[in-house]
Amino acid sequence: MADTSYDVIVIGSGPGGYVTAIRAAQLGFKTAIVEPKHLGGICLNWGCIPTKALLRSAEVYHNMENAKDFGLSADKIGFDISAVVKRSRGVSNQLTTGVGFLMKKNKIDVIWGRAELTAPGKIKVKEAENPPKGALKGGDYSATHIIVATGARPRVIPGIEPDKNLIWTYFEAMVPETMPKSLIVMGSGAIGIEFASFYRFMGAEVTVVEMMPQVLPVEDAEIAAHARKRFEKQGIKILTDAKVSKVVKGKDSVTATVETKDGKKQEITAERMISAVGVVGNIENLGLETLGVKTDRGCVVIDEFGRTNVPGIYAIGDVAGPPMLAHKAEHEGVICVEKIKGLDVHPMDKRKIPGCTYCQPQIASVGLSEAKAKEAGYEVKVGRFPFIANGKAIALGEPEGLVKTVFDAKTGQLLGAHMVGAEVTELIQGFVVAMNLETTEEELMHSVFPHPTLSEMMHESVLDAYGKALNY
Incomplete structure (x- = not known):
């Protein structure tokens, strides 16, 4: 009979779950992951990744419609929505397959089904339909550490329930x-x-x-x-x-x-x-109530290392509360398993988690808004720089946008950065790194940004906060 005991079992294979399982395996833990439907969870299958593929199709279509603005011509422009969706699903499937490869590479067992906690350290898995080749079947399993990473689902307004049709x-x-x-x-x-x-x-x-x-x-x-x-x-x-x-x-x-x-x-x-x-955490039918695991407003209550009030049971990602972001889930999971291993781990500072929205124009931010900084009692210096004053933005045909930075006037600490415009979801990480390094305005001013780039606006925004902007 196969051994059904593990050091770590992760329930849910979204970005938080599968990254947590990989880190656990890297640390030498015998690891398994339980998944009822598809590796990669909502993010890879129905969220972050396929939506970006759709938005990319829309962006290309929009650019084709405006080809004359770039000295180009495009005739008989149109789209096939089924082909647009097919491309999106193909991108998703490629990444889902990749997660399966990572499970094999890291020798992580995949248990196909729905897990329920039956006692501390024990779960019962109800086998799901059509398990993939190589996946373990349902049954009773045990682990010293069980990490709940079951994600979230759309919130429903009573009387306006989604019907999959209208x-x-x-x-x-x-x-x-x-x-x-x-x-x-x-x-x-x-x-x-x-x-x-x-x-x-x-x-x-x-x-x-x-x-x-x-x-x-x-x-x-x-x-x-x-x-x-x-x-x-x-x-x-x-x-x-x-x-x-x-x-x-x-x-x-x-x-x-x-x-x-x-x-x-x-x-x-x-x-x-x-x-x-909005969304609500998937906390139902997990046996959490039976074991006395605390929940609050649809999410599992945890400490700064993902630990619940019940020893040996942890939670990470959307099911553990906001911000409900894939990158937050991944980092939260790494912190959780590294703490279990006994490593010297720093708790996650949620103020330094970037948020990105991939509409047109894109929006990206990290840290405190101007209003939140003032509410927190800071005297602030605010810098702004518009896209219209940036050569690369004009060359791209993207002259509308804004980069905004918020500093503590007393110490020069970067409190927040906020952007709207082309490719800001790629730019924001520069400010995220700066905040994690506790960089001051002086260090940012002395950093040399390449020209011509959109990133120069980040530098100019910092300069503007101190009355030193050069190109506006």
Whole structure:
């Protein structure tokens, strides 16, 4: 009989789960991972990766439509939505296959099924359908350390439940059989805005409804306001301080009653609606209640090293609370297993986790917004630099955007950085590294940035905070 005991069992194979399992194996732990459906979890299969493939298709299509701006011509421009979706799924499948290879490479056993904690250190796995070749079957397993990495799912508003037909979650929005002519997007966080951007660029009439006073509610207000102007210029209709209070389904359309903060109501009819009002952790049917594991508002309660209140049980990633980001999950998992190993580990500083939204224009940020910094009691110096003053941005045909930096006026500490514009999701990491190295404004000023690049705007933004900007 095969040995069913391990040092570490990870429940869930999303970015947090599979990276945690790999690090555990590297540290010498006998490791297994439990997955019910697909290696790579939501991120690789239905989230981060395939959405970026869709958005890339939309970006290329948009550039083709505007070819004359670059001295080019493109005739009979069009798209095949099934081919666009097929490409997206192909990108996803390639990466999922890669995760399977990494499991084999690191000698991590894959147990195919759904796990339930039955006692400290013990799980029962109910075997899933169609297990892949080489995967272990359901049954009883044990481990000294069990790490819950079950991720999250779309939040559902009572009375406006997604039906996979007229009201979509990101699952259905990612694989449309036909392109809707009109669309209502409920929620303007990263998921909602990315789909609003994709469908608008592909020709749909899009209306975004957001309960908060600004779109992209977690972003710096100035950056969000800039983004909103760009979205509206593209033709996206945006209603803030508003909520969908009622939805009536037609044969091939939905009519949403939208109620604004001042009590006014209006009806909006569209072919489809996307519900993007956040996510909630997958904490059900895991046996957490039986073992007395503490949860709060749909997430597992953990300390700074991923430990729950029950010894030997840990949680990382979306199921352990915000920010619900793949890169946060991965780093959280590495910290968790390295602490289990007894290594000298620094807790994660959530203020230094970057956030990226891949709409057009892109948005990226790290640290405190200007408003949050002031609320925290800092006297701040704020620098700004616009894309229109950057040679590379103009050459790219991307002259609209802004880089903003927030410093502690007393110490020169970089408190936050916020960007909107082309490729800012690739630029933000420079400020992330700077914050982790506790870099001051003086060190950033003395750093030499290459020319001509978009990154020069990062330097100029720092200079501007201290009245030294050179090119604006």
